[in-house]
Amino acid sequence: MSDQNRETEPAHDPEVLQLAAKVFDLARQGDTDTLAAYVDAGVPANLTNDKGDSLLMLAAYHGHPATVSSLLHRGADPDRPNERGQTPIAGAAFKGEGEVVRVLLAGGADPRAGSPSAVEAARMFGRRDLLALFGAAE
Incomplete structure:
Protein backbone atom coordinates (compact mmCIF):
# COMPACT_ATOMS: atom_id res chain seq x y z
CA MET A 1 0.00 0.00 0.00
CA SER A 2 1.50 3.30 -0.99
CA ASP A 3 1.78 6.27 1.34
CA GLN A 4 -0.74 8.11 -0.84
CA ASN A 5 -3.41 5.53 -0.08
CA ARG A 6 -2.96 5.61 3.69
CA GLU A 7 -5.59 7.44 5.64
CA GLY A 30 -5.45 13.90 44.31
CA ASP A 31 -9.13 13.21 43.64
CA THR A 32 -8.61 9.49 44.16
CA ASP A 33 -12.20 8.25 43.98
CA THR A 34 -13.13 10.14 40.82
CA LEU A 35 -9.87 9.26 39.08
CA ALA A 36 -10.28 5.59 40.05
CA ALA A 37 -13.79 5.61 38.59
CA TYR A 38 -12.46 6.94 35.27
CA VAL A 39 -9.70 4.32 35.17
CA ASP A 40 -12.17 1.58 36.09
CA ALA A 41 -14.39 2.82 33.23
CA GLY A 42 -11.59 2.48 30.69
CA VAL A 43 -9.17 5.41 30.93
CA PRO A 44 -5.71 3.81 30.68
CA ALA A 45 -3.88 3.71 34.02
CA ASN A 46 -0.70 4.64 32.12
CA LEU A 47 -2.20 7.59 30.22
CA THR A 48 0.42 10.27 29.55
CA ASN A 49 0.17 13.93 28.61
CA ASP A 50 2.10 15.79 25.93
CA LYS A 51 5.20 15.87 28.18
CA GLY A 52 5.07 12.16 28.84
CA ASP A 53 3.90 12.66 32.42
CA SER A 54 1.68 9.79 33.48
CA LEU A 55 -1.25 10.05 35.85
CA LEU A 56 0.99 8.35 38.42
CA MET A 57 3.77 10.92 37.88
CA LEU A 58 1.36 13.80 38.43
CA ALA A 59 -0.16 12.27 41.55
CA ALA A 60 3.29 11.45 42.96
CA TYR A 61 4.81 14.84 42.18
CA HIS A 62 1.87 16.65 43.76
CA GLY A 63 2.03 14.54 46.93
CA HIS A 64 -1.07 12.33 46.85
CA PRO A 65 -0.19 8.90 48.35
CA ALA A 66 -3.78 7.56 48.24
CA THR A 67 -4.06 8.44 44.55
CA VAL A 68 -0.66 6.89 43.85
CA SER A 69 -1.72 3.70 45.64
CA SER A 70 -5.00 3.58 43.72
CA LEU A 71 -3.26 3.98 40.36
CA LEU A 72 -0.68 1.31 41.21
CA HIS A 73 -3.50 -1.03 42.21
CA ARG A 74 -5.06 -0.40 38.77
CA GLY A 75 -1.89 -1.29 36.86
CA ALA A 76 0.02 1.98 36.56
CA ASP A 77 3.71 1.40 35.79
CA PRO A 78 5.72 2.69 38.78
CA ASP A 79 8.87 3.13 36.66
CA ARG A 80 7.41 4.76 33.55
CA PRO A 81 9.61 7.78 32.78
CA ASN A 82 8.40 11.01 31.24
CA GLU A 83 10.07 12.58 28.18
CA ARG A 84 12.83 13.99 30.42
CA GLY A 85 13.67 10.54 31.80
CA GLN A 86 12.17 11.25 35.22
CA THR A 87 10.21 8.56 37.06
CA PRO A 88 7.37 9.04 39.57
CA ILE A 89 9.57 8.08 42.52
CA ALA A 90 12.25 10.57 41.44
CA GLY A 91 9.57 13.28 41.22
CA ALA A 92 8.35 12.42 44.71
CA ALA A 93 11.91 12.37 46.07
CA PHE A 94 12.61 15.74 44.43
CA LYS A 95 9.53 17.21 46.15
CA GLY A 96 10.37 15.52 49.49
CA GLU A 97 7.15 13.49 49.49
CA GLY A 98 8.27 10.70 51.84
CA GLU A 99 4.87 9.01 52.15
CA VAL A 100 4.49 8.92 48.36
CA VAL A 101 8.00 7.49 48.06
CA ARG A 102 7.08 4.69 50.50
CA VAL A 103 3.89 3.88 48.56
CA LEU A 104 5.85 3.75 45.29
CA LEU A 105 8.53 1.52 46.81
CA ALA A 106 5.82 -0.84 48.08
CA GLY A 107 4.38 -0.80 44.56
CA GLY A 108 7.66 -1.95 43.03
CA ALA A 109 9.24 1.35 41.96
CA ASP A 110 12.99 1.28 41.36
CA PRO A 111 14.67 4.23 43.12
CA ARG A 112 17.67 3.87 40.78
CA ALA A 113 15.63 4.18 37.56
CA GLY A 114 15.47 7.35 35.52
CA SER A 115 17.67 10.37 35.20
CA PRO A 116 18.11 11.81 37.67
CA SER A 117 17.06 8.83 39.74
CA ALA A 118 15.31 9.11 43.09
CA VAL A 119 18.59 8.15 44.76
CA GLU A 120 20.38 10.99 42.95
CA ALA A 121 17.62 13.45 43.85
CA ALA A 122 17.77 12.42 47.52
CA ARG A 123 21.55 12.88 47.52
CA MET A 124 21.25 16.29 45.84
CA PHE A 125 18.91 17.55 48.54
CA GLY A 126 20.53 15.79 51.51
CA ARG A 127 17.48 13.61 52.19
CA ARG A 128 19.07 11.03 54.47
CA ASP A 129 15.65 9.62 55.34
CA LEU A 130 14.97 8.80 51.69
CA LEU A 131 18.47 7.45 51.12
CA ALA A 132 17.90 5.07 54.04
CA LEU A 133 14.61 3.93 52.46
CA PHE A 134 16.44 3.31 49.20
CA GLY A 135 19.24 1.40 50.92
CA ALA A 136 21.71 3.88 49.45
CA ALA A 137 24.79 5.37 51.03
CA GLU A 138 25.12 9.12 51.34
Whole structure:
Protein backbone atom coordinates (compact mmCIF):
# COMPACT_ATOMS: atom_id res chain seq x y z
CA MET A 1 0.00 0.00 0.00
CA SER A 2 1.50 3.30 -0.99
CA ASP A 3 1.78 6.27 1.34
CA GLN A 4 -0.74 8.11 -0.84
CA ASN A 5 -3.41 5.53 -0.08
CA ARG A 6 -2.96 5.61 3.69
CA GLU A 7 -5.59 7.44 5.64
CA THR A 8 -4.34 10.34 7.63
CA GLU A 9 -4.78 10.33 11.38
CA PRO A 10 -8.10 11.92 12.30
CA ALA A 11 -8.05 15.21 14.17
CA HIS A 12 -8.26 14.83 17.93
CA ASP A 13 -11.81 15.01 19.17
CA PRO A 14 -12.20 18.12 21.38
CA GLU A 15 -14.37 16.17 23.83
CA VAL A 16 -11.67 13.51 24.23
CA LEU A 17 -9.03 16.18 24.80
CA GLN A 18 -11.26 17.88 27.37
CA LEU A 19 -11.78 14.57 29.19
CA ALA A 20 -8.03 13.89 29.17
CA ALA A 21 -7.34 17.34 30.64
CA LYS A 22 -9.91 16.65 33.37
CA VAL A 23 -8.35 13.28 34.21
CA PHE A 24 -4.85 14.82 34.46
CA ASP A 25 -6.26 17.52 36.76
CA LEU A 26 -7.81 14.82 38.96
CA ALA A 27 -4.37 13.22 39.34
CA ARG A 28 -2.75 16.58 40.18
CA GLN A 29 -5.46 17.36 42.73
CA GLY A 30 -5.45 13.90 44.31
CA ASP A 31 -9.13 13.21 43.64
CA THR A 32 -8.61 9.49 44.16
CA ASP A 33 -12.20 8.25 43.98
CA THR A 34 -13.13 10.14 40.82
CA LEU A 35 -9.87 9.26 39.08
CA ALA A 36 -10.28 5.59 40.05
CA ALA A 37 -13.79 5.61 38.59
CA TYR A 38 -12.46 6.94 35.27
CA VAL A 39 -9.70 4.32 35.17
CA ASP A 40 -12.17 1.58 36.09
CA ALA A 41 -14.39 2.82 33.23
CA GLY A 42 -11.59 2.48 30.69
CA VAL A 43 -9.17 5.41 30.93
CA PRO A 44 -5.71 3.81 30.68
CA ALA A 45 -3.88 3.71 34.02
CA ASN A 46 -0.70 4.64 32.12
CA LEU A 47 -2.20 7.59 30.22
CA THR A 48 0.42 10.27 29.55
CA ASN A 49 0.17 13.93 28.61
CA ASP A 50 2.10 15.79 25.93
CA LYS A 51 5.20 15.87 28.18
CA GLY A 52 5.07 12.16 28.84
CA ASP A 53 3.90 12.66 32.42
CA SER A 54 1.68 9.79 33.48
CA LEU A 55 -1.25 10.05 35.85
CA LEU A 56 0.99 8.35 38.42
CA MET A 57 3.77 10.92 37.88
CA LEU A 58 1.36 13.80 38.43
CA ALA A 59 -0.16 12.27 41.55
CA ALA A 60 3.29 11.45 42.96
CA TYR A 61 4.81 14.84 42.18
CA HIS A 62 1.87 16.65 43.76
CA GLY A 63 2.03 14.54 46.93
CA HIS A 64 -1.07 12.33 46.85
CA PRO A 65 -0.19 8.90 48.35
CA ALA A 66 -3.78 7.56 48.24
CA THR A 67 -4.06 8.44 44.55
CA VAL A 68 -0.66 6.89 43.85
CA SER A 69 -1.72 3.70 45.64
CA SER A 70 -5.00 3.58 43.72
CA LEU A 71 -3.26 3.98 40.36
CA LEU A 72 -0.68 1.31 41.21
CA HIS A 73 -3.50 -1.03 42.21
CA ARG A 74 -5.06 -0.40 38.77
CA GLY A 75 -1.89 -1.29 36.86
CA ALA A 76 0.02 1.98 36.56
CA ASP A 77 3.71 1.40 35.79
CA PRO A 78 5.72 2.69 38.78
CA ASP A 79 8.87 3.13 36.66
CA ARG A 80 7.41 4.76 33.55
CA PRO A 81 9.61 7.78 32.78
CA ASN A 82 8.40 11.01 31.24
CA GLU A 83 10.07 12.58 28.18
CA ARG A 84 12.83 13.99 30.42
CA GLY A 85 13.67 10.54 31.80
CA GLN A 86 12.17 11.25 35.22
CA THR A 87 10.21 8.56 37.06
CA PRO A 88 7.37 9.04 39.57
CA ILE A 89 9.57 8.08 42.52
CA ALA A 90 12.25 10.57 41.44
CA GLY A 91 9.57 13.28 41.22
CA ALA A 92 8.35 12.42 44.71
CA ALA A 93 11.91 12.37 46.07
CA PHE A 94 12.61 15.74 44.43
CA LYS A 95 9.53 17.21 46.15
CA GLY A 96 10.37 15.52 49.49
CA GLU A 97 7.15 13.49 49.49
CA GLY A 98 8.27 10.70 51.84
CA GLU A 99 4.87 9.01 52.15
CA VAL A 100 4.49 8.92 48.36
CA VAL A 101 8.00 7.49 48.06
CA ARG A 102 7.08 4.69 50.50
CA VAL A 103 3.89 3.88 48.56
CA LEU A 104 5.85 3.75 45.29
CA LEU A 105 8.53 1.52 46.81
CA ALA A 106 5.82 -0.84 48.08
CA GLY A 107 4.38 -0.80 44.56
CA GLY A 108 7.66 -1.95 43.03
CA ALA A 109 9.24 1.35 41.96
CA ASP A 110 12.99 1.28 41.36
CA PRO A 111 14.67 4.23 43.12
CA ARG A 112 17.67 3.87 40.78
CA ALA A 113 15.63 4.18 37.56
CA GLY A 114 15.47 7.35 35.52
CA SER A 115 17.67 10.37 35.20
CA PRO A 116 18.11 11.81 37.67
CA SER A 117 17.06 8.83 39.74
CA ALA A 118 15.31 9.11 43.09
CA VAL A 119 18.59 8.15 44.76
CA GLU A 120 20.38 10.99 42.95
CA ALA A 121 17.62 13.45 43.85
CA ALA A 122 17.77 12.42 47.52
CA ARG A 123 21.55 12.88 47.52
CA MET A 124 21.25 16.29 45.84
CA PHE A 125 18.91 17.55 48.54
CA GLY A 126 20.53 15.79 51.51
CA ARG A 127 17.48 13.61 52.19
CA ARG A 128 19.07 11.03 54.47
CA ASP A 129 15.65 9.62 55.34
CA LEU A 130 14.97 8.80 51.69
CA LEU A 131 18.47 7.45 51.12
CA ALA A 132 17.90 5.07 54.04
CA LEU A 133 14.61 3.93 52.46
CA PHE A 134 16.44 3.31 49.20
CA GLY A 135 19.24 1.40 50.92
CA ALA A 136 21.71 3.88 49.45
CA ALA A 137 24.79 5.37 51.03
CA GLU A 138 25.12 9.12 51.34
